[in-house]
Amino acid sequence: MQTAAQKVEHQLTDKGYVPVYTTRVIEQPWDSYSAVEHQTWATLFRRQRELLAGRAAREFVENQERFGMSADAIPKFSELNKVLRKATGWELIGVEGLLPELTFFEHLANRRFPVTWWIRKPEQLDYLSEPDLFHDLFGHVPLLLNPVFADYMQAYGAGGVKAAAIAPEALVNLTRLYWYTVEFGLINTAEGLRIYGAGIVSSKGESIYSLESAAPNRIGFDLERVMRTRYRIDTYQKTYFVIDSYEQLMEATRPDFTPLYARLAQQESFPAGEVQSGDRVFQRGSGEGWLDGGDV
Numbered sequence: 001m002q003t004a005a006q007k008v009e010h011q012l013t014d015k016g017y018v019p020v021y022t023t024r025v026i027e028q029p030w031d032s033y034s035a036v037e038h039q040t041w042a043t044l045f046r047r048q049r050e051l052l053a054g055r056a057a058r059e060f061v062e063n064q065e066r067f068g069m070s071a072d073a074i075p076k077f078s079e080l081n082k083v084l085r086k087a088t089g090w091e092l093i094g095v096e097g098l099l100p101e102l103t104f105f106e107h108l109a110n111r112r113f114p115v116t117w118w119i120r121k122p123e124q125l126d127y128l129s130e131p132d133l134f135h136d137l138f139g140h141v142p143l144l145l146n147p148v149f150a151d152y153m154q155a156y157g158a159g160g161v162k163a164a165a166i167a168p169e170a171l172v173n174l175t176r177l178y179w180y181t182v183e184f185g186l187i188n189t190a191e192g193l194r195i196y197g198a199g200i201v202s203s204k205g206e207s208i209y210s211l212e213s214a215a216p217n218r219i220g221f222d223l224e225r226v227m228r229t230r231y232r233i234d235t236y237q238k239t240y241f242v243i244d245s246y247e248q249l250m251e252a253t254r255p256d257f258t259p260l261y262a263r264l265a266q267q268e269s270f271p272a273g274e275v276q277s278g279d280r281v282f283q284r285g286s287g288e289g290w291l292d293g294g295d296v
């Protein structure tokens with residue numbers, strides 16, 4: 001059940017206030033979800049699954065099936081956790097929304113993935129300024145069944161805790177790594193480029209744009225290149241980075257980052273849309289429709 005406090009905080013967030021940074025773990029109020037909320041899940045689930053056939057990485061859809069996710073109803077965290085714990089030792093915890101960075105890293109480091117307990121309103125179907133239940137459950141959770149990706153996510157969290165302690169100025173570099181892999185990553189397959197990033201798979205427009213538009217750059221993943229590349233949070237990406245495999249991601253990030261952080265502190269960041277010499281270019285984007293500035 002929603003407590004009064006949850007109702008107030010949720011209404012504040014819902015009114016467009018700055019997301020309420022609450023670190024509390026919240027029991028999923030599954031019995032409180034309305035028919036409209038289950039219908040929102042169903043509409044988004046059906047639409048994205050139709051778009052993602054032939055666009056999302058094969059294991060993404062396979063894993064949703066393994067979880068038994070369907071359009072029938074908003075999945076129960078407790079049911080998903082039975083499958084997840086057994087497969088890779090991860091578990092989902094309910095949260096109000098965006099967490100302070102260190103809290104977020106600590107959860108990942110302990111194989112706990114924070115999932116927003118509420119789902120967007122029907123009028124927010126096509127765009128939402130912060131992660132809701134659909135983005136987290138439909139977008140992030142399926143790949144946590146993949147052992148290598150699950151290890152990468154745990155190592156990422158541990159790396160965030162470490163960076164916060166020894167190189168807080170490098171947290172921006174880590175956030176870019178998350179952004180260009182976990183949120184907006186593409187993977188190269190025998191059938192061509194496929195999507196694995198949660199931010200893309202949970203977005204109607206970007207599921208198509210990321211693979212088929214002539215506008216963005218598509219560049220082969222390189223750790224330092226990614227960690228130096230700025231991004232915008234409010235538009236489609238100007239550049240997508242392509243990994244060859246999740247193993248590549250795991251191997252590239254296995255070494256101790258301490259010397260890398262020292263190097264990054266001396267180097268300029270790259271604008272989101274610029275191709276760099278040495279890039280492995282899958283596509284040099286036309287830049288059509290890009291907005292200037294706003295990169296972080």
Ligand SMILES: C[C@H](O)[C@H](O)[C@H]1CNc2nc(N)[nH]c(=O)c2N1
Pocket residue numbers: 095097098099100101104114115131174175178
């Ligand atoms: C990695 C980086 O700090 C990123 O912006 C974090 C911050 N807090 C978060 N909090 C939640 N609940 N979910 C997220 O994906 C994030 N992302």
Ligand SMILES: N[C@@H](Cc1ccccc1)C(=O)O
Pocket residue numbers: 152155156158159160162163177253254255256257258
């Ligand atoms: N290897 C990194 C930690 C890390 C792992 C995976 C992804 C990102 C960072 C370090 O030593 O700090």
Ligand SMILES: [Fe+2]
Pocket residue numbers: 131135136140183198199
């Ligand atoms: Fe996300």
